[in-house]
Every structure is written in C-alpha cells, then in structure tokens.
Amino acid sequence: ENPEIDIYLFEGSSYRRFNHKTISISDGDVITLDQSQVKVLHTPGHYPDSCCFLLDDSLFTGDTVFIGRTGRTISAGSNVRTLYHSVYEKVLTLPQDITLFPGHDYGSKPYCSIEENIKISPLLQAEDEDDFVFRMEEYERRRIS
Incomplete structure (x- = not known):
C-alpha cells in the first residue's frame, strides 16, 4: 500500500479491506x-454503496452500467428497483x-456514449420501473438457460 494514495469510500460503506485511512464521500x-x-453520483442497486464518477464528459460507471446492459x-x-432509479434518474438524465x-x-467495445448505449441495450429502453424489473428478470433467466 502506498501511504500517499487517497482511498475514497462511500459514506457508510461496509467495505473495509484497507489498513490505510479512507476518505468518506x-x-x-x-x-x-x-x-x-x-463529481460523485451515488448509484445504488448493484450494491448499496455503488457510485459513478463524472469527470468532464466522461462517466466512470463501475458496476452500475456496462456497455449493452446494466x-x-x-x-x-x-x-433491482433501486438500480432502476439510479440508472434512469441519475445516469440516463x-x-x-x-x-x-x-x-x-x-460489452462489444470498452466504452460508448450514453445515447449509443441506450440504442443497443434493451435494459436501458424500459418504459417504466416495472418494465425494467421484467427485463432484468428475463435477462437473468436467459443467463441460466
């Protein structure tokens, strides 16, 4: 561990693997x-402490949004309902x-615009929260079968 590196954790995160002082965000x-x-965007759903980070015209989404899916x-x-609100109210806006x-x-490539990702991802085209939940359930069913 490098003592010169700042480690940021979302407030209340239970992730504590560091012997180093952390900074709460x-x-x-x-x-x-x-x-x-x-800019820190709290985007829970995948995990309660998930965050995205907005730097100029780039959004680092972690595990909240991938290319082609959430x-x-x-x-x-x-x-899943919390993820819907994070994605549809914070990322897609x-x-x-x-x-x-x-x-x-x-995904098919390592990065793309929000607009392009909406076009290629059925999970980002839901009509409402219930439709998103249905699409996520279908996505998981297809992964299993």
Whole structure:
C-alpha cells in the first residue's frame, strides 16, 4: 500500500479491506484531483454503496452500467428497483454525448456514449420501473438457460 494514495469510500460503506485511512464521500461531493473536478453520483442497486464518477464528459460507471446492459442485482444488498432509479434518474438524465467507461469490459467495445448505449441495450429502453424489473428478470433467466 502506498501511504500517499487517497482511498475514497462511500459514506457508510461496509467495505473495509484497507489498513490505510479512507476518505468518506457522499452523493454530489466533488473530489479535486490535481486540477480536475470529479463529481460523485451515488448509484445504488448493484450494491448499496455503488457510485459513478463524472469527470468532464466522461462517466466512470463501475458496476452500475456496462456497455449493452446494466449491472446485475444478484448479490446480498442488491436491489433491482433501486438500480432502476439510479440508472434512469441519475445516469440516463446526463447529456447523451457523455462517454461511459464501465468497471469491466463485458460489452462489444470498452466504452460508448450514453445515447449509443441506450440504442443497443434493451435494459436501458424500459418504459417504466416495472418494465425494467421484467427485463432484468428475463435477462437473468436467459443467463441460466
């Protein structure tokens, strides 16, 4: 571990694997890195403490949104309805030309714009919360079969 590196954790996170002091962050906080400003967006659903980070015209989505789909909600603490609100009220309301950089490269390419991701992902085309839940259930059923 490098004692010079700051480690940021969402407030109330139960993730405590560090022997290093952590810095607590909340929704809407701005982290200053050198001369850049990074805005914290709390996006629970995949996990209760999931966050996305907005830097200029780039959104680092972690496990909230991937290329072609959203994160899954199969872990303890996951909640599909909470994920819907995070994705549809926080991510998809951003300018459509923002580039998404997911935490994993599970898609056909490593990054794309919000607008392009909506076009290629049925999970991002839900009519409402219940439709999203249905689409997520169908997605999981197809993974199993």
